[in-house]
Amino acid sequence: MYKRVTLLDTVKVPPEHLADVSTKMVKGLLQDKLEGQVDEDVGSVVSVIEVQDIGDGRVLPNEPGVYYEAEFDALTFDPQMQEVVEGEVVEVVSFGAFVGIGPVDGLLHVSQISDEYLAYDEAGQMLASRESNQTLGTGDTVRTRIVTKSIDERNPRDSKIGLTAKQVGLGKHNWLEAARERRKVQANAGEN
Secondary structure (H helix, E strand, O other): OEEEEEEEEEEEEOHHHHHHOOHHHHHHHHHHHHOOOEEOOOEEEEEEEEEEEEEEEEOOOOOOOEEEEEEEEEEEEOOOOOOEEEEEEEEEEOOEEEEEEOOEEEEEEHHHOOOOOEEEEOOOOEEEEOOOOOEEEOOOEEEEEEEEEEOOOOOHHHOEEEEEOOOOOOEEHHHHHHHHHHHHHHHHHHHO
């Protein structure tokens, strides 16, 4: 889930930039320091949006530069268990599909895509069902639910998010549209 949060952090302004301490410069330093990092309380910092306040600077002995405490707004991404998310398939492998959800990828394991057997087509970079001719490939948009998450704060790229599409209302978008059409036809047939 994306959130806009207000945070406090300390930023070090190097000596060569002390004559020009501005919100724009502090924002740039905060962006370099925090964007892409994971915080246990707020999730992954996607973007520093706006610096609200810059406190008084502090000088530490034997340390070049001045340390400023800054209050700022940031856009964060913190995936929640059982949250329904939409994403694009970014890679298909023999054991499932990786789905881009925000700044991270989640794994949609082949056992969590469909009740049908899905064969891996390496040449076509897709998973395909022989029964219904449904396919899932790179670039497809899917709606999934987060079922597991293991966030690695030290190495955010090593975080693991498990997804499922095996519920009503989840799956590849054109599969969902086809299911809605079938329900309409069945409902109209029942009325006649």
